Amino acid sequence: MTSHSSTSNPKPRRRPAKKNGAATVDSDPMNPRAVATSLESIEIVPRTPRTPATARRPHGHGGRTPDDVDEVELSLLGEEERRAAAADLTIEEEQEYLAQADGKRPFSARDKQAVVLLIILYLIQGFPLGLALGSVPFILREHLSYSELAVFSLSGYPYSLKLFWSPIVDSVFIRSVGRRKSWIIPMQLIIGTTMLVISYKAEELMANPGQHLYALSFAFTSLVFFSATQDIAVDGWALTLLSEDNLAYASTCQTIGLNTGYLLSYTVFLALNSEDFAKKWGIPRLSLGSYLFFCAFMSFAVTIWLFFIKEDKETSEDIGIKAVYVTMWEICKLRHVQVLLGVHLLAKIGWQASDAATQLKMVEKGLGREDLAITVLIDFPFEIIGGWLAGKWSRGDKPLRAWIYAFWPRLGLTLLATLMVYWFPKPPITTGFFVSLVLLTIAQSFASTIQFGGMSAFHTRISDPVVGGTYMTLLNTFTNLGGTWPRYFVLKGVDYFSIATCKIDGASLSVKAQECVSDHGRAACQKVGGECITEQDGYYIVSALCITFGVLSVLFFLIPTARKLQAVPTREWRIYS
Structure with missing residues (x-):
């Protein structure tokens, strides 16, 4: 393989950041966070283009970059444009410049073909992500405790950490095959092969997941890792597939393709996999093995x-x-x-219990998979509206204003979601309660989209254009981690604070919470003629702890710090003078 790096020299304007996970709201109103339980913690943000430039002086190195970085600078702009961009333009000057730079962009036949190709490549990427981060955890919840689900939740981490191997994907390739195809082709072959192998064992693994937990976790972690690597290569290929005038459509391609693949593997598959849904509509039930076989076939094709x-x-x-x-x-x-990265790592703790466990609890209490699918599908168009408003509200010299204003509503909606779990009625669910659930889902997603749009706009404003790709990817990686790292501890905490008892013939035999809240634990209790009774549900304690931490962090750290950060002059965020 050859070491060689990708560059592009687009027109002199700063590209908006794309959403992991994944498509920033200010450039594309569609947002992959339309799905509440999986990409909720992963913003899909395609990496900003990187281009070489002539040497500039970094702060604090006496005019030289460490390790000859001065010989290869990463930039979005040409030499004259970089000097102008680094001159700390005012917001008004930047907006005037962008307005002058914008014009009618021709959409050639080549660009149309590129858009179709990119959408299909992102669609393939969405298949394994929708399974690993969406539908499979819901199926496993019927058999596993929350502590065991916490182990499986680690499968989503590679998508939030792809920054750490993206330079390798950018730089190493087989010249005869092509820089991007050198990675995309093997990754898709591996993804297809992995899904094909799992498809033959899927029913066996899912029938008794407790005994195969680590095998399942390893398999889906591998799928997410290979999908993340494919995403890095596809993001880079978009820079040369699309003309410079239409580079912004790369965000749109990812949003459409990834969301479509994700929703097929999450909401559509959950509905078709439901026995009740199959009986209601008189269609065969779609098994996990059959769906994996279909996804493998699509990947190979x-x-x-x-x-x-x-x-x-x-x-x-x-x-x-x-x-x-x-x-x-x-x-x-x-x-x-450093301060901003700390904000990212703490900002999402307040609603982590809701994101990680609320819908799982509702399914546990009787919410049907098909009802969940309908809820998410209804929410999707409102995500588009929220994305448009987020971009509009994040303009000007205070892009974090929308992010700040959405904090209190989001914490309040998290409390309301916890109360809805507490008040969840016994099946069948009434129409009024279901409508309330849909409205809550829409409100939560709307607040989430508004926050994401505000933070993405802030990232775009502060990123040094000389190192735009690296800068944006670093910031968005920590944004992703802020929603990923607490999930494991939240799910573990639900079982840790739960107290359950196995009642046997009028006497009581204490059983560990992690056993009595899982399918095999309840089965063990039934074998001795008992019944598992939950005396204390750890979900409410964990949710209360998260909300309390969220309120305190908002009052004393997050909002005051955010206001200070957006007041810092742009030049203070630059590493090159």
Whole structure:
């Protein structure tokens, strides 16, 4: 394989960040966070283009970059445009410049073909993500405790950590195959093969997941890892597939493709997998094995198609892998960046119990899979509206204003969701309660979208255009981690604070919570003629702890810090003078 780096030289304007996970709200109103229980913790943010530039002086190195970084700079702009961008333009000047730069963009036949290709590639990526982060946890909840689900939840981590190997994907490739196809083709073959192998064992694994928990977790973690690697390569390919005037459509392609694949694997599959849904509509039940076989076939078919698509050669300067990692370190050394990363890691704790366990609890109490699917599908168009409003409200010199204003409503909705779990009626669910559930889901997603749009706009404003790709990817990685790392501890905490008892013939035999709240634990209790009774549900305690932490952090850290950060001059966020 050859070490070679990708560059692009788009027109002199800063690209908005895309959403992991994944498509920023200010550039594309569609937001992958339309699905509440999976990509809730993963913003899908395609990486901003990186291009070489002539040397500039970084702060604090006496005019030289460490390890010859000065020889290969990462930039979005040409030389003259970089000087202008680094001159700390005012908001008004930036808006005037962007308005002048915008014009009618021709949409050629080549661009249309590129859009179709990108949507299909992102669609393939969405299949395993929808299973690993959406539908499979719901199916497993019928058999596993929350502590065991916490182990499986680790499968989502690779998508939030892809920053750490993205420079390798950008720099190493087989020249005869193509920079991007060198990674996309093998990744899709591996994804298809993995899903094909799992499909033959799926029913056996899902019938007794407690005994195969680590095998399931490893399989789906691998799928997410390979999908994340494929995403890195596809993001880079979009920079040369699309013309410079239509680069912004890369965000749209990812949102449409990834959301479609994700929703097929999550809501549509959950509905078709439900026995009640199949009986109601008189159709065969779709098993997990059959769906995995379909996804594997689609992955192989698209991969074969790629062999007939020629990848344009990129004429670009070499960017060493080490240089990219050094640049990341230089960004992390900035004081304001360190504070912002701390905000990202703490900002989402307040509603983590709701994101991780609320819908699982509702399913546990009798919410049907088909009802859940309908709820999410109804919510999707409102995500589009929320994305448009988020972009509108995040303009100007206070892009975090929308992020700040949405904090209190989101914490309040989290409390309301906890109360709805407490008041959840015995099946069948009344129409009034179901409508209330739909309205709650829409309100939560709307607040989430508004926050995401505000933070994405802030990232776009502060990112140094000289190192735009690295800067944006670093910030969005920590945004993703803020919603990912607490999930494991939340799910473990639900079981830790739960108290359950196995009642046997008038006497009581204490059983550990993690046993009596799982399917095999309840079965063990039934074998001795008993019944598991939950005396204390740890979900409410964990939710209360998260909400309390959220309120305190908002009052004393998050909002005051956010206001200070958005008041910091743009030049203070730059690592190059």
